[in-house]
Amino acid sequence: MADLSLVYGGDLAIGATGDLAISTGSALTEQRVLRRLLTNPDDYIWQLSYGAGLGRFVGAAGAAGQIAAVARAQLHQETRVAQTPLPRIGVNHADPSGIAMTIDYRDAMTGQSVALTLPG
Template identity: 75%
Template sequence: MADAALVFGGDLAIGVSGDLALAGGSGLTEQRVLRRLLTNPGDYIWQLSYGAGLGQFVGVAGAAGAVGAVTRAQLLAEARVAQSPLPQIAVEQTGTSGIALTIAYQDAMTGQATALTLPV
């Protein structure tokens, strides 16, 4: 099922016919993964455990382990991310308080492998 095309923190996209653009397939899964990782825990009042809140780790020294753990837990809770093979998460400390997060997962709906790299 398609959803409105809306990248976290962005604006709604306009489709070719002037209506709202839709996201489906792997694009929808990527939107859902980013939304889940960037939403603060407790902000989604209908599901308080939803969200990794990766923004809370920006500039925090030594947070690489916590970032990896919360990312793994949230990806395993996302229905559109395949549980087999398990998502691969690499967290690298860059400097004193920077973190580079690389996620490789398989879309449960399309079977397509996807990799995302996020600076935290």
Template identity: 45%
Template sequence: MPDLYHFWGSDLVAGSTGDVRTVDGSTLGTQRVLRRLLTNPGDLIWHPEYGAGLPRLVGELLDLPALTALIRSQIFLEDAVAPTPEPTITVSPIANGVSVYILYADAQTGQQITLSFDVSS
């Protein structure tokens, strides 16, 4: 089922007919994984437990194994992420934050999906 095309940190996009653009397939899965990782628990009043809260961890003592485990546990909550092959998750420190690289298999197509982003203050 399509959803609104919306990547974290950007505006909604108009579709070819002037309506709001929709998305489905692997792009929708990527958007959902990113939204889950960057949403702080408690930010969604109807789903207070939703989200990994990576932005709130910026400035905290960096524990790379714990952060990697948090990301792994959260992405598996999305139907778009296949459990096998095991996702590759790399978290690296950058100035005032972390850089995250995730390679996972799309659950519907088996296609390898790359998601890379920085979280900083």
């Protein structure tokens, strides 16, 4: 199944034929992972537990362990992310003003390994 192509925080993309672009395969999984990690809990009214709300950690000192735990719990609920092998999540202080996150997971639909980096 495909979804409309929408990069989180952006606009719908236009396809090669002028219609709305769709997202499939690993691009769709990445799109869903980003949406899940950046959506605030309680914002999705049909599933109130959906979303990690990583934006709430902006400026939070010493929150690396909590960020990783919240992200891990949400990735466990994402059906397009394989649970074997378990996704690996790294949270590092990128510089004094930010935290960078790396997520390595296997796409359950395509079998591809994906490395996703969220800059601080």
